[in-house]
Amino acid sequence: MNPLIEVRDLSYTYRAGTSGGVKALSRVNLEVKHGEFLAITGQNGSGKSTLARHFNGLLTPSEGEVLVEGLSVAERANIPAIRRLVGMVFQNPDNQLISSVVEEDVAFGPENLGLSPFEIRQRVDQAIKILKLENLRFESPNYLSEGQKQLVAIAGVLAMKPSCIVLDEPTAHLDPRGRREVLENIRRLNREEGITIILLTHFMDEAIHCDRMIVMNRGKVEMEGPPAGMFRQRDQILSLGLNFPVAAQLAEGLRLRGIDLPDDIIHPEEIINCLCRLK
Ligand SMILES: Nc1ncnc2c1ncn2[C@@H]1O[C@H](COP(=O)(O)OP(=O)(O)OP(=O)(O)O)[C@@H](O)[C@H]1O
Ligand SMILES: [Mg+2]
Structure with missing residues (x-):
């Protein structure tokens, strides 16, 4: 199958052609x-959001190309189709919620797709149920927690039935509980609904x-690679300004105390399993 998104030699310059470019x-x-x-991770200013904004045509390449299902984001005529395929969720849910009632907010996206009232209702019901x-x-x-607001924003995008949801640091403003809740839902959308997820995050966990x-x-x-292998490259991870998942930090601490643990541990359950085996 062809890739959903292809990025070819993409360069982007803000305020191109000016002295402040x-x-x-x-x-890329x-x-x-x-x-x-x-x-997608990387320290502040590394280009994560700029890259992600090309995925649904919020930005268009200065050089190179970005194709979504083969459609170039540089072609204006492709943008409506691309936005149906790729939905975006941002850091601050307050900027994404506009209605005074949750279900109206979830309906806002599908209403703008020109669907029948019946289809809109079905999609809203489904998105509300899934989340x-x-x-x-x-x-x-206005009366919801930040985490709940973020879930409503995600439901609004989900009701547009995208193939892919791009989330730009969706948990940055949330407390640990809200963060966990949002992450669990994102994972479920991927596993159970088959939605492609692109998550921009500073949190290694x-x-x-x-x-x-x-x-x-x-x-x-x-x-680039599966996360377990990446965190094994400790020096490189540190030089890129990243930190380690909690389980990897703990495993490293235990190794330094002479406990024999594999060097690619990233999930808490992996430590627990290893320690149980060691007794
Ligand atoms: N609207 C803009 N105008 C000019 N420069 C910008 C603009 N937005 C971002 N930049 C610059 O582009 C570079 C990449 O920024 P970008 O926001 O893509 O990084 P990021 O990895 O998302 O950072 P963060 O982790 O802080 O969100 C930075 O040097 C930033 O200062
Ligand atoms: Mg950013």
Whole structure:
């Protein structure tokens, strides 16, 4: 099957052609497969958001190309189709919620697709059910927790039935519980609904759940691969300004105390299993 998203030699410069031009991406190559859970990480200013904004045509390449299901984001005529395929969720849910009732908010996206009222209702019902928001359906988003608001924003995107959802640091403003809740739902959308997920995050304990992780540095893809192998490359991870998942930190601490543990541990259950075996 063809990739869902293809990025070919993508460069992007903000305020190109002016003295204040900022080259945010340089010659990025990347493919995103259907159904994959991709995490994109990297320190502040490394180009994650700039890259992600090309996936649904919020930005268009300065050089190179970005294709979504073969459609170039540089062609204006392709943008509506591309936005139906790729939905975006941002850091701050307050900027994405507009209605005074949760279900109206979820309906906003599908209403703009020109669907029949019946189809809209079905999609809203389904999105609310998948994200388990039934109890909040008639609430005002203003009275929800930040985590609940983010789930409503995700439901609104889900109701557009995209193939792929791009989430740009969706848990940055959330407390640990909200963060866990949002992450669990994102993982469920990937596993159970088959939605391709692209998660931009600073939290390594979120990134460990992906199939593949990309580390950006100064506008380039610096590392790429399944997360377990990546965190084994300790020096490189540190030099890219990243930290380690909690389980990897704990395993390293135990290794330094002479306990024999594998060097690719990233999930808490892996430590528990190893320690149980060691007794
Ligand atoms: N609207 C803009 N105008 C000019 N420069 C910008 C703009 N947005 C981003 N940049 C610059 O582009 C580079 C990449 O920024 P980008 O926001 O893509 O990074 P990021 O990895 O998402 O960072 P963060 O982790 O802080 O969200 C940075 O040097 C940034 O200052
Ligand atoms: Mg960003």
